[in-house]
Each structure stands twice: as structure tokens, then as C-alpha cells.
Amino acid sequence: MLQARTLTVEIARPAEDIYNFLVDPANLASWTLVKNGRPHPAAGPNSWAYDGPRGTVIVHFTPANPYYVLDYRMQVGPQMIHAAHVRVIRNGAGAALTHTSVQQPLVSDDMFASEEEWMLSDLLVLKTLMERR
Template identity: 30%
Template sequence: MATMATRIIHTSIARDWREVYAFMADHEKMPLWASGLSSGLTRDGDEWVAPGPLGNARVRFAPDNDFGVVDHLVTLESGLKAHNALRVVPNGDGAEVMFTLLRQPDMSDEQFAADAAWVEKDLAALKSIMESDQESEQPAERTVHR
């Protein structure tokens, strides 16, 4: 397969990167900001199941880690697999969240632009949640070793 076109979509969040990572890595909270998962996620062994218009997608997440990696592999019922590279890194006292959008084969310019706009909207929702009243929006405790 030829190398796919990519677009790195990112946002800065005025919150400690470890807190952002803990929130992002809590898979049960992903539907709060990742609109493609708005129907929710159900755990099934090492994977999660996300219902959607194309059937149930199976999602396998990177294990908890110290590097801010929230990558996930989505497998559609058709067998199509999409690797979603999602990272959070320190940016001063805050965080930088980056999603690498890969242009899938046979995807039109319009579809690629629409996917990018969708990711931008999701990252804006994440930013809004994380920067809102931090007292009431504290993410669940997760251990991040440093």
C-alpha cells in the first residue's frame, strides 16, 4: 500500500497534560467529546464495542502508559481497519493534543476535509471540557508515572 496523505490536527489545552491524558484514556468518557463514539462504548474483553451507522465497530486502545499515547485501532464489521494516532504531550503548563488523520484509499478531497473538520470539532469539545470549571470536571484518578 502506498503512503497515505495525512493531516495532523491539534489543539492546546490550558490544563496539565497528565490530567488531560487521564481524561482521554478513560474510555468510558470518550463519548463526552469524541462524537463518533456518542452512542457509547461497551467493554468486550480487551476491546470495546461502539455501535454506529455501519454496524458495530471494535476498538482496541493502547494500554495505559507514561507517554500520553491514546492510540486506538478501529475495526469495522466490513473488516476495514483504521489506526487512529492520538497523543497528548506537555506544552508549558498545559497540554497539546494531536490526532494524525490518515486519508483512506478512495477518499475524495471533500470526504478528507469533512473528516478533518469532524476531528477539529471533537478536539474543540475536549478542550472545552478540560478548560471548563476544573473543580467540577476533575477526571478520574489514573496513575501516570514520571
């Protein structure tokens, strides 16, 4: 079985605001390392291409839904490098954002641990960005 890790960040913003921001793939570049997002219909519906630190990254997103589910898969070339299950959960006047990553078969344990450190950093940037809006 592959490793899975869940990160949780509390954000002092209504869940609806957070979800509406995150469900738009154009906003990903404002809080992560990827840049220059653009739709990539050749990769399938709800797929976007971004310029990443190691070249073009294709991200496949779940479509907008009423459950605040934001799952995605990332690939570089033909290799799936990251898969995650994201939920925005109402928590009083704010929200809890959970991000569960599942290690992919060709990703080493060290690489997976490093990705999770980067993800936590990205989620803290997202928290700051959302709370300042």
C-alpha cells in the same frame, strides 16, 4: 502513499489530567458522536464497542503508558475505517494534544477530508470539556 493529517489543539489543563481522562475508553462518548461504550474482549485486548452513526464501531486502543500515547484504530464490520496517533504533550501549565490521522486504503479522499473536519470539531469539544472541569 496514503494521506496523513495532524491536528493540534492547545488545552489549558495539565497534561496528566488530559491523559488520565482520555486513557479511559468510557469517556470517549462524552466528547464524540459514539455512544454506549462497552468493553469488547472478543475483538482483542483494549478493544471497545460503541454505537456510532453508521452502526457498531469497534475501537482498538493502545494500553495506558507513561508516554501519554493514545493511538487507536476504528473499524466498522471487517473494514478498518480510521487509524490515528495521539499524543498529549506538556506545554507549560497546559498541554498540546496532537492527533495524526492516516487515510485508510478504502477511504476516499472526500471521506478522509470530512472525517478530519469532524475530528477537529470533536477536539474542540474535548478542549471545552477539559477546560471547564
